Amino acid sequence: MTDASEQILKRRAEVLAVTDGLTQVVVTELVVFRVGGQLAAFRASEVEGAGRVRELAPVPGGPAWLTGVVQSRGRVLSLVDLNRVWSAPRRGVADQTSYVVVASGPLRLGVLSEELLGFQEIETTLVPFEGTDRPGVIEVARLGADHVLVLTARRVFQARGLGDAP
Amino acid sequence: MIPPELLPALGAFAEELAEQAQSVGASLVESGRVAEPEQRKKLLATVLRHLHTAKGNSGGLGFKQLEEEFHGLETDLAPFRQGQRAVPEPLVQKVLTRLDAGIALVKATIARKGVFPEEGVAAAGEPSSGEGLVGAVGDGQAGGQTIRVGLAPLAALDAKVEELKEVRVTLERRAAEARRLRAALEATTASADPAALSSLRALAEGLHRGLAADVTELAGRLTEAEDELRTLRTLPVDSIVPALDRSVWEHATAVGKKVRLRVTGAGVALDRRLLEELKGALTHVVRNAIDHGIEAPAARRAANKREEGELHLVFEHRGREVVVLAEDDGRGVDLAAVTARARERGLLPPGAPAPTAEQAHELLFTPGFSTAAQLTTTSGRGVGLDVVRESASQLGGRVTMTSVWGLGTRVQLELPLTLATVQVLLLETADHTLALPLVAVAGALYRPEGVERIDWNGQLLQVRPLAGLVGLGAESGTSASTVIVLRHADRLLCVSVDRVFGERDALIRPLPPELAGLRYLSSAASLGDGRLAFVLSPRALAAAAETVPLVQAARRRRRVVVADDSITTRMIHRQSLEAAGFEVETAFDGAEALRLLKARGADLLVSDVRMPRLDGLGLTRAVRGDAQLRGLPVVLVSSLDSDDDRRRATDAGASAYVTKQEYEKGVLLATVRSLVDA
Numbered sequence: 001m002t003d004a005s006e007q008i009l010k011r012r013a014e015v016l017a018v019t020d021g022l023t024q025v026v027v028t029e030l031v032v033f034r035v036g037g038q039l040a041a042f043r044a045s046e047v048e049g050a051g052r053v054r055e056l057a058p059v060p061g062g063p064a065w066l067t068g069v070v071q072s073r074g075r076v077l078s079l080v081d082l083n084r085v086w087s088a089p090r091r092g093v094a095d096q097t098s099y100v101v102v103a104s105g106p107l108r109l110g111v112l113s114e115e116l117l118g119f120q121e122i123e124t125t126l127v128p129f130e131g132t133d134r135p136g137v138i139e140v141a142r143l144g145a146d147h148v149l150v151l152t153a154r155r156v157f158q159a160r161g162l163g164d165a166p
Numbered sequence: 167m168i169p170p171e172l173l174p175a176l177g178a179f180a181e182e183l184a185e186q187a188q189s190v191g192a193s194l195v196e197s198g199r200v201a202e203p204e205q206r207k208k209l210l211a212t213v214l215r216h217l218h219t220a221k222g223n224s225g226g227l228g229f230k231q232l233e234e235e236f237h238g239l240e241t242d243l244a245p246f247r248q249g250q251r252a253v254p255e256p257l258v259q260k261v262l263t264r265l266d267a268g269i270a271l272v273k274a275t276i277a278r279k280g281v282f283p284e285e286g287v288a289a290a291g292e293p294s295s296g297e298g299l300v301g302a303v304g305d306g307q308a309g310g311q312t313i314r315v316g317l318a319p320l321a322a323l324d325a326k327v328e329e330l331k332e333v334r335v336t337l338e339r340r341a342a343e344a345r346r347l348r349a350a351l352e353a354t355t356a357s358a359d360p361a362a363l364s365s366l367r368a369l370a371e372g373l374h375r376g377l378a379a380d381v382t383e384l385a386g387r388l389t390e391a392e393d394e395l396r397t398l399r400t401l402p403v404d405s406i407v408p409a410l411d412r413s414v415w416e417h418a419t420a421v422g423k424k425v426r427l428r429v430t431g432a433g434v435a436l437d438r439r440l441l442e443e444l445k446g447a448l449t450h451v452v453r454n455a456i457d458h459g460i461e462a463p464a465a466r467r468a469a470n471k472r473e474e475g476e477l478h479l480v481f482e483h484r485g486r487e488v489v490v491l492a493e494d495d496g497r498g499v500d501l502a503a504v505t506a507r508a509r510e511r512g513l514l515p516p517g518a519p520a521p522t523a524e525q526a527h528e529l530l531f532t533p534g535f536s537t538a539a540q541l542t543t544t545s546g547r548g549v550g551l552d553v554v555r556e557s558a559s560q561l562g563g564r565v566t567m568t569s570v571w572g573l574g575t576r577v578q579l580e581l582p583l584t585l586a587t588v589q590v591l592l593l594e595t596a597d598h599t600l601a602l603p604l605v606a607v608a609g610a611l612y613r614p615e616g617v618e619r620i621d622w623n624g625q626l627l628q629v630r631p632l633a634g635l636v637g638l639g640a641e642s643g644t645s646a647s648t649v650i651v652l653r654h655a656d657r658l659l660c661v662s663v664d665r666v667f668g669e670r671d672a673l674i675r676p677l678p679p680e681l682a683g684l685r686y687l688s689s690a691a692s693l694g695d696g697r698l699a700f701v702l703s704p705r706a707l708a709a710a711a712e713t714v715p716l717v718q719a720a721r722r723r724r725r726v727v728v729a730d731d732s733i734t735t736r737m738i739h740r741q742s743l744e745a746a747g748f749e750v751e752t753a754f755d756g757a758e759a760l761r762l763l764k765a766r767g768a769d770l771l772v773s774d775v776r777m778p779r780l781d782g783l784g785l786t787r788a789v790r791g792d793a794q795l796r797g798l799p800v801v802l803v804s805s806l807d808s809d810d811d812r813r814r815a816t817d818a819g820a821s822a823y824v825t826k827q828e829y830e831k832g833v834l835l836a837t838v839r840s841l842v843d844a
Contacts, residue, residue: 054696057690061637061638075675
C-alpha cells in the first residue's frame with residue numbers, strides 16, 4: 001500500500017470517528033474478510049456465498065489475476081487474488097484459505113481471503129474512497145478500531161477487464 | 167397484443183402446438199402410405215382433431231389470424247375426411263408449412279412479450295420442422311403420466327446432486343477424523359485418568375458411528391437422486407422419429423422418390439441434448455441416402471428392387487456408447503468414381519495406388535469433396551457427410567461408412583451415452599493435471615530421448631511438447647517422455663507429456679465466461695473427488711501444431727514376418743520393427759515362417775540364414791517358388807559376411823542381405839522401409 005493511500009485511509013478513519021449528532025446513521029450489511037492484512041468487505045446483496053479453498057486448479061495460460069479455479073455448487077468458479085489486482089505483495093495460496101463468491105450480472109468470481117469474518121451490520125455512514133491504487137474499492141467503513149475497504153463486484157470485474165458486467 | 171393475464175399461457179400453447187404439428191405431420195405422411203380407406207379415415211380424424219384444438223386455442227389467446235389459417239386448413243382437408251382419397255402432396259405440404267409458420271409466430275410473440283409480429287403468420291420466421299419449444303423442454307415419465315421439465319430446473323437439480331456429493335465428501339472426512347480420534351484415545355489410555363478416558367472414548371465411538379451412519383444414509387439418498395436425474399435427462403428415440411419420418415417424406419417427395427423409414431430400437435433412451443444433436447446429424451444422413459443412395463422408382467424397377475426404397479435406422483446401446491446405424495437399400499457407393507474424383511481434386515497423390523474400400527469411403531467425409539460429387543451427379547456419395555462427421559466429433563463420437571455396390575450403404579454413428587460425462591485421458595504436464603477427450607486419443611507410446619519424430623502406422627509425426635503448445639513451458643524438446651497421438655477431424659498430431667495417469671469417467675463442467683478466451687481449454691472435468699482438470703480442445707491443439715492427414719496415416723500397418731531361431735534376436739527385431747510402426751509376427755525357424763506366410767500373408771519377410779528344419783536360403787527359395795508368395799520382399803540377416811554368402815543369398819532370391827554388423831547401424835530398418843515402400 002502506498003503512503004498516499006495510507007494517508008487517505010487514516011483521514012477517512014478520522015472523519016468516520018467523529019459523530020456530530022446530526023449525520024444520519026445508516027445500517028449497512030457487509031460480508032467482511034481479511035485480504036493482505038487489511039479488512040475488506042462486499043455489500044451482502046452482492047455476495048452469493050463463501051467457501052473454503054479446496055483442490056485449487058491452476059489455469060494454463062490464464063490471466064495473472066486469476067489464481068485458479070475450484071468447484072463451487074457444481075460450477076467452475078474463478079478465484080481472484082485482490083493482492084494481485086492491487087499490485088500488493090502477494091500472499092501464498094496457503095494463506096488464503098477461503099473465498100467470498102460475488103456476482104454481478106452473469107459474472108461470478110470467488111475473491112480470496114486470508115480470514116472470513118462473516119456477516120456484519122455496520123451502523124455508520126460509508127465514506128467514498130478517494131484512492132486510485134485499490135481498484136474495486138468505492139467506500140470506507142469503520143468497524144471498531146479498524147477501517148474496512150468496501151468493494152463492489154462490478155468494479156472488481158471492470159478492473160480485471162470483465163467490464164461488460166452491468 | 168396478447169392480454170397480460172394470458173402471457174403465462176403462451177409457452178404452454180407453443181409447446182402444445184409443436185406437439186400437434188408433429189402428430190399432424192406424422193398422421194398425414196402415414197395417410198399417404200396406407201392403402202385401406204378405413205386406416206386413412208382414422209389418421210385424418212387425428213389430423214382434424216388436432217387442427218380443431220389448435221384453432222380453438224389460437225382464437226382464445228387472441229391469435230385471430232392463426233385461428234383463420236387453421237380454419238382454412240380444416241376446410242381444405244374436409245373432402246378427405248372419409249378416407250376414400252389420399253390427401254394430395256401439395257396440400258400435405260401446405261398444412262405442414264402453415265403449422266410451422268404458426269409455431270414461429272407464437273414463438274416470435276413470446277419473444278416480444280405478447281406483441282404480435284407485424285409480418286403475420288407466413289413471415290413470422292423460418293419453419294421449425296415441428297420441434298419448436300419441444301427442444302427446450304421435454305417429457306419425463308411420472309407415474310405413467312407425461313410431465314414437462316424445463317432444462318433450467320433440470321440443471322438446478324443437477325447442481326443440487328453435485329452439492330450433495332460435496333457434502334458426502336466432507337462427511338467422509340469427518341468420519342475419518344472421528345475414527346482417528348478414537349484410535350488416538352485408545353493409544354493414550356494407559357497414561358491418563360481411566361474414567362475420563364472411558365467417557366471420551368464413548369463419545370468418540372458415538373461420534374464415529376453417527377457419522378458413519380449419516381454417510382451411508384446420504385450415499386443412499388444421493389444414488390437415488392442421481393438415478394432420478396438420469397431418468398429425467400433421457401428421452402426415448404421415439405420422440406425424434408416423427409420429425410425424421412417427415413423429413414424423409416418431404417425430401418423423397420421433392421426429388422421424386424419413394425422411401426419408407428423403418429426404425430429399430432425406438433425405445434432406447436438417450437440423453438436429451440444428445441438426442442437433439444443426433445436428430446440434426448441424422449437429418450443429413452437421411453437426405454444423403456435419399457439423394458445419392460436410394461434410386462428413383464424406374465431405376466429400382468430395372469434393378470429388380472421394390473419401387474419404394476427403405477431407410478432403416480437402428481439404435482442400440484453398446485457398453486458406454488450408443489450406436490446408430492443408417493442402412494439404405496440403394497445402389498451403394500461407386501468406389502471407382504470416388505477414386506477418380508479424389509484424384510481430380512488432388513486428394514490422392516499422383517501415382518498413388520488405388521485406395522482400399524475403407525479409405526475410399528473415408529474420402530467421402532472430406533470437406534469439399536461432397537460439393538463436387540453433387541455438381542457432377544456421379545454415383546459417389548458425400549453431400550453433407552463432412553457435416554455429419556463434424557457433428558459426431560462435437561458430440562465426442564465418430565462416424566464411418568461401408569457399402570456394397572448395387573445393394574446399399576450403411577452409415578454407423580458411435581456416440582457416448584451421455585453428454586454429461588465423458589471419458590478422458592488424465593495426464594500431467596508442467597505440474598498441471600489436464601485431460602484430453604478419450605475419443606480424440608489415437609494412442610500413446612514411449613518416446614526415447616533425442617527422438618523428434620515418431621512413426622505411427624508408417625507415418626512420421628513431429629512431437630511437440632504439450633506444455634509448450636498451451637503456454638506452460640518450452641515449445642520444443644526431445645527428452646524421453648510419453649507421447650500421445652491425437653486425432654481431430656481428418657488430422658493427426660503428436661504431443662509429449664510428463665505423465666499419463668490413465669482413463670477416467672468425468673463429469674463435464676462448462677467454463678465460466680471469463681475463461682472463454684482461453685482457446686486451448688474446452689471445459690473442465692470434475693474428477694469425483696473435488697478436483698477439477700481442464701479438458702484440452704483437440705481442435706485448438708490441431709490448429710496450433712504440425713498435423714498430418716489421417717487418410718494417409720491411417721493406412722494399414724505393414725505386416726512383417728521375422729524368422730530366427732534365437733529368441734533374443736526375434737525380440738530385438740520385433741521391438742525395433744514395431745516401434746517403427748510395423749505389425750510383426752515371429753517364427754522360430756524357416757518351416758514355421760513359411761506356414762505363417764501361407765496362412766496369413768505378409769508385406770515382407772526378415773529371416774536369419776542359419777536355422778533348424780528350414781534355413782533362410784531354403785525359406786527364400788520356397789517363397790520364390792510359391793505362386794502366392796513369390797513377390798514378397800525377403801531380407802536375409804546373417805553374421806556371415808563373405809562375398810560367397812551374399813551371392814548365395816542373391817541366388818536364392820533374397821531382395822536384400824544385411825549383416826548383423828550393419829543391423830546395429832540401423833541398416834535393417836532402412837532396408838525394410840525401402841522395400842515395403844517400393
